[in-house]
Amino acid sequence: MAEVTSYAPGTPSWVDLQTSDPEGARAFYGELFGWDIEVGPPETGSYGMARLRGHAVAGLGGEPPEGAPTAWTTYIATDDVDGTVKRITDAGGRVLMEPMDIMDQGRMAIASDPTGAVFGLWQPGAMPGASLVNEPGSVSWNELSTGDLQAAKRFYSAVFGHGWDDVDTGEGGPPYATFSVGGRGVGGAMQMDGLPPHWTPYFAVEDTDAAVATVRRLGGSVMMEPTDSPYGRFAAVADPQGGMFCLIMLPPS
Secondary structure (H helix, E strand, O other), X not given: OEEOOOOOOOOEEEEEEEOOOHHHHHHHHHHHHOOEEEEOOHHHOOOXXXXXXXXXXXXXXXXXXXXXXXXXXXXXXXOOHHHHHHHHHHOXXXXXXEEEEEOOOEEEEEEEOOOOOEEEEEEEOOOOOOOEEOOOOXXXXXXXXXXXXXXXXXXXXXXXXXXXXXXXXOOOOOOEEEEEEOOEEEEEXXXXXXXXXXXXXXXXXXXXXXXXXXXXXXXXXXXXXXXOOOOOEEEEEEOOOOOEEEEEEOOOO
C-alpha cells in the first residue's frame, strides 16, 4: 500500500473528472475500479469523492459544466496558489479559473500552459491530495501530451522548477521526457501531434486486459489496445462520455 500524507510542490497530487453525466460516471468508475463514491452536499456542487478502503483517490464532478467537455484534470501541488498563478501568466500560460478556497480542504485554480493543455493547482488544507497511489484503482502516473514538448518543458520548469530527463522511445518513437521534483521522477510529457494538448492520468489495475474488457462491457471505448512497455502493460481508454484515461498493470516491485 502506497499511502501519502503530503506532496512536494510541483508534484501531481490529485485528479478529478468533469463529466456530462455524473450519475453515469459514478456507476462506470465505481464498477471499474471498485471505488466507494461519497457525493457531497449542494454547497460542494455535489462533488463526488472516490475512495478505496477509506483513502481518497480521485474526484468526480457532480454538476455538468455547461459547454465543457468531459475530461480528467491533473492538479499539481503548490504551497502558494496565488504566487504560482503569477508565474503561470509570466511564463505565457493562461488562468482559466482564478484562485478560490474550497472550504477548509484547500485552495485551487485552473490554468493552461502555452501549448493549450489544461491543468489544476492544489494548495492543500485539510486535504493534501490523493492519500493512496500506485495501487490498483488509484493513480500511478500523470502524463502531458503536447504538440510542442520543448515549449512545455520551458513553461513547467519556469513555473514549478521541474527537472527533465529525455527518454529513448526507440526508432520512430515520439519524443518523451520525464519531469522530476527534488530528483524524483513524478510525471511525463510526450510530443503528440494531431490531438489537442491534454494531461492524462494513469490508473493502476491488477490486469490490464481484464480492465479493458470491463471498460468495453460498461460502454466505454478503447483508443489503444493493451501494450507491453518497460513500465508495465498499459492501454488508453475512455469512459462512455468521452473522458480519456490510461490503465496500467505495474511490474512487480
